Amino acid sequence: MKRNISIALLGLFAITGCHKTPPPQLGNKDVGKVISQMAAVMIHDVTNPPLASRFFAYTCLAGYEIVSQNDKQVKSMHGILNDYPAISTPKQISGYNSQLSALLAMYETAGKLQPSGSLMLKNEDAFLDSCRAIGFSNEMIDSSKSYAKFISKKILAYAKADGYRKISNYPRYKLKRTPGSWDLTPPAYMLPVEPYFNTVRPFTLDSAAQFVPDPPVPFSTDKNSAFYKFLQLSYAKSGNGLKQEEKDIANFWDCNPFAVQNDGHMLIGLKKISPGAHWMGIANIACKQSKASFSKTLEVNTVVAVGLMDAFICCWDDKYRTNRIRPETAIRQYIDPHWKPLLQTPPFPEYISGHSVVSSTSAVILTHYFGDNFKYTDSVEISYGVPPRHFSSFTQAAKEAAISRFWGGIHFMDAIDNGIIQGNKVGKRVLDKLNNPKGS
Numbered sequence: 001m002k003r004n005i006s007i008a009l010l011g012l013f014a015i016t017g018c019h020k021t022p023p024p025q026l027g028n029k030d031v032g033k034v035i036s037q038m039a040a041v042m043i044h045d046v047t048n049p050p051l052a053s054r055f056f057a058y059t060c061l062a063g064y065e066i067v068s069q070n071d072k073q074v075k076s077m078h079g080i081l082n083d084y085p086a087i088s089t090p091k092q093i094s095g096y097n098s099q100l101s102a103l104l105a106m107y108e109t110a111g112k113l114q115p116s117g118s119l120m121l122k123n124e125d126a127f128l129d130s131c132r133a134i135g136f137s138n139e140m141i142d143s144s145k146s147y148a149k150f151i152s153k154k155i156l157a158y159a160k161a162d163g164y165r166k167i168s169n170y171p172r173y174k175l176k177r178t179p180g181s182w183d184l185t186p187p188a189y190m191l192p193v194e195p196y197f198n199t200v201r202p203f204t205l206d207s208a209a210q211f212v213p214d215p216p217v218p219f220s221t222d223k224n225s226a227f228y229k230f231l232q233l234s235y236a237k238s239g240n241g242l243k244q245e246e247k248d249i250a251n252f253w254d255c256n257p258f259a260v261q262n263d264g265h266m267l268i269g270l271k272k273i274s275p276g277a278h279w280m281g282i283a284n285i286a287c288k289q290s291k292a293s294f295s296k297t298l299e300v301n302t303v304v305a306v307g308l309m310d311a312f313i314c315c316w317d318d319k320y321r322t323n324r325i326r327p328e329t330a331i332r333q334y335i336d337p338h339w340k341p342l343l344q345t346p347p348f349p350e351y352i353s354g355h356s357v358v359s360s361t362s363a364v365i366l367t368h369y370f371g372d373n374f375k376y377t378d379s380v381e382i383s384y385g386v387p388p389r390h391f392s393s394f395t396q397a398a399k400e401a402a403i404s405r406f407w408g409g410i411h412f413m414d415a416i417d418n419g420i421i422q423g424n425k426v427g428k429r430v431l432d433k434l435n436n437p438k439g440s
Helices: 002-018 028-045 049-070 098-113 117-133 138-160 164-169 226-236 244-252 275-289 294-322 327-334 354-370 394-407 413-435
Strands: 260-263 266-269 376-378 389-391
Touching (some): 028 098, 028 117, 049 275, 098 117, 098 294, 226 327, 275 294, 275 354, 275 376, 354 413
Antiparallel strands (some): 376 389
16 A cells, blocks of 8 residues: 555656746836837947937847747748848757747847947846746756857847948048038037948838938028028027927927037036937837737837838938038028027938938837827836826827927928928838838
8 A cells, every 4th residue: 555655656746747837928028128228228328319220120130030930920030121141040059938038139139239238238137137036947048048149149240241330431521511501510519420321231121212202492591482481480489489388399309319518618418318219118118008929029129120220221311412401500690690499409410300200110110010099108208307298199109209300499391291201101111021021
């Protein structure tokens, strides 16, 4: 009898011993945390908006690649994005968790791309400590990290080939100094940002000039000209011309990483996130609110980031081709030498409006994933002292972001209207390539 009981207990031990507790599930909030940590490092580094979009795109692609290799519902970007390589799953690595690997690939990629990438690697260490605390074994973590590094290396090679590194070898940008051309603006008179960003390889576009907008209204000092009327309209909206709601909207969408303020004889930098970081934050608000799966969250972040970079490439191509004067410079020269815009003028040409382009692109993509009437509260910049705003759709938010640039005194209306059109085209192009790569 004792022998039978012993055998029974041994059998029970064998059954329970073979049972492995499944690893904890990671979710949309974990993806969003990596993005918010990247944005914080970008603020630390004062990363310019086009470059920020590049960091987001390749970092998300690293995580997305692992998801696409392990989730049959997620398609590979090979054959969709320009020159994107065919990447095989490493056969020598086993025992990994694909979700953990995806997040680690993001940390590894951001750690290599961002100037202060060491901060992202410290964030990675803290993340791994939290993973151990919730039940991930050291063996699984090690395997997942090996997989992540393998994929990150492939994505970094893809990034290295996009032409961005060649920009440092180009001649220094020279101001045109012709009537109606862009000039440096106060208070810091900063040099132009990324004048050669249009030479970077786009992800879905045939070229940076694929969606060239209508040309800007021609510069003229004739008081009956269309340009001068734009000038007067911008001037009329300064100071007491703005309602409090318009001021609030302009400040909400400021997103100027280069802002400085005069403090006596000193210039003090003001830390702010970029437009792209704001929209990446919105994307993760939508993913969290809709309870999106881990895979969908990484897909949404990746497609938005890809769209942002292509939007900046298009937009910057127009900016430095048209090289149009900013309202601040023109109003001071031709109407009122003491005029100041509500927002600080960013250091690059006026046409076309970057906020209008990238916001419209992002709205098109997010609407595709979450629908036309997705209501949400934008709390992305609460930690930076910006109160939340409520929106009934992504399109409403994009239109508000666009018009905020006029109310802020940094754009003329044609740059805003045509920027929305260009941004919509870029967003649709990204989705067309994703859903019908051979027919695009």
